[in-house]
Amino acid sequence: MKIDFAPPDVPLSRRLQTAAVMQWVFSFLALAPCCILLFFVLLFTRFWLVSVLYAGWWFVDWDTPSRGGRRVNFLCNLSVWYHMRDYFPVRLVKTVDLDSRKNYIFGFHPHGILVAGAFTNFCTLSTGFSTLYPGLTPYLLMLPLWFRAPFFRDYIMFAGLVPSDKETASYVLQQPEGGKVVVIAVGGAPEALDARPGAYTLLLANKKGFVKLAMEHGTPLVPVFSFGENEVFNQVDNPRGTWLRWVQERLQRIMGISLPLFHARGVFQYSFGLMPFRKPIHTVVGKPIPVERKERPSDEELNELHERYMSELSELFEEHKGHYGVPEDKHLTFV
Template sequence: MKILGIQFAPWRIPWQRRLQTSVVASWISTFVFMGLGGLLLLAYLLLFTRFWWVSVAYAGWFWYDKDACNRGGRRWQWVRRWQLWRHFRDYFPVRLVKTCDFSPDENYLVGSHPHGVLCAGAFCNFCTEGNDFSGTFPGITPHMLTLEGNYSQPFYRELFMATGGVAATKRSMEYLLSLPTRGHMLVLVVGGAPEALMARPGVSQLYINRRKGFIKIALRFGVSLVPVFHFGETDVYTQVWNPEGSRLRRWQEWLMHYIGLAPVLFLGRGMLQYNFGIVPFRRPVTTVLGRPIPVQKSADPSQQQIDELHERYKVALKELYDTHRHKYALDPTVELEFK
């Protein structure tokens, strides 16, 4: 049904699909609004109600707990197993493809590509049990590495750490890889904020040529590297046209330099119509985990060692993409580009 050019959702949609849309809308709303909303709520309680002590108590807790994201986080398995994550999975749907087994006696450093706008595939597969990660990879504990700034947002930080999120900092990675236990899988979205600005349907561009810090960490700890590609990740949103060199892109890059986050002007659909909104489109996302790349430990790796391993990683990532694109990519003719 169209009214004034806006295509509305049919009235007779199965309840299950409406539930899936509601769950995904709640997820994106949490990401966009929960931090600021929590801050405004605490300010309101402090300044205008007799429950000022709630704000003071949370501020004390935040100060005491502020470094938890660099010390392994605070995973709550019951949050990861919430039934709503299965509705989240089925909305797109998101799938997880296993190409080999992973030993619980080793640690792994995963490079997650591409970033897309909001990492829907990485979140579903590594931050929840929506696709039964624990059953698929027994003995492996995933840790999603994200910007440290995400853990400065009240209430949102508690939710994200509960799903297994930790800070994407050198200190956080060193802490996890130094633990006496094994089976830790550190999942790093290598392209980060710059790659988010490239995300748009029909494009497979990865910001990786200058990202070598994770390679150095892998060499220092002798931890295997694992390339991962999320087919369809860049198809779930469009964004305002921002080619390199444009005024908008320059403004976004300037702002990103100061706040650390990518100010992506993304476009999705709404709850009841398909033309505009912040809800992602229903497009399949398939996460394929490649084979681990063995890394020989070097306490003080040279630049040559870093560069050589970086090239090996890029070759393995391209092989992974080329092997599976004809099966999982929306447009298998799109070539992978490294920026």
């Protein structure tokens, strides 16, 4: 295989962008295991007190992730995130104003491989969320498993990440002052197994938990589609029914995380590696769907709202796809 090396005269701005994305990919894929290893290794060194003191802090702070976490706007506004934004680049597109006196549930689609659009738009200030939607604070839901990793849990809480369980989402949505946005990558980890360039398959047909959550709290639902999310990585072919897909789905059920075999480019060459391609990501936030509060919605009411949500998401996709290079004959598929 011929390797396409990066030219030696790459501008400093692009090198900084690459470095920013490289640390993000590392954080996503390897930082949690490194933090766990560090915690136990320190116990057998002269710095053992660090782990002991942290364990005490961890015990006292155990419930913080499910109580909205500990977002630090200063860290969300570091220059590294602006370099990451410009690498792809990532853009947040507003379609209507949102009332800061209300809470909202954003349904984010598609999940993609590493949820680059969701992280950049809702966990950093680099794309202007706070300017476009003044008075609103986003909370991106992440697998609860990662909040059991020492040190790493604090790192992701600083970015506004919270566990993806009903208790946490309900706590955020119950805040009476409003201005809270729960961001849910509805397809979750299983949807990542379908993420590849040109794919518009969403794991949504039987995903109704977020709709029920909205009805129980009377929270408006806002469909969000991130054009380009699936374009930044290639994935090994794994159609449903193959042995590879069977293994991946079985591991996902056991571990709670999916293991897509993805690849793209490297740091100093463009032929292979785990760095995403420089492809634009445009995250379009649609209009809110009013939701009447029903603590115990019937199946009929739940299905009706779910159908409306899918319809609104499809309309959002169809309305904007022409602006972002999606062929006219491409449509969303719900499975």
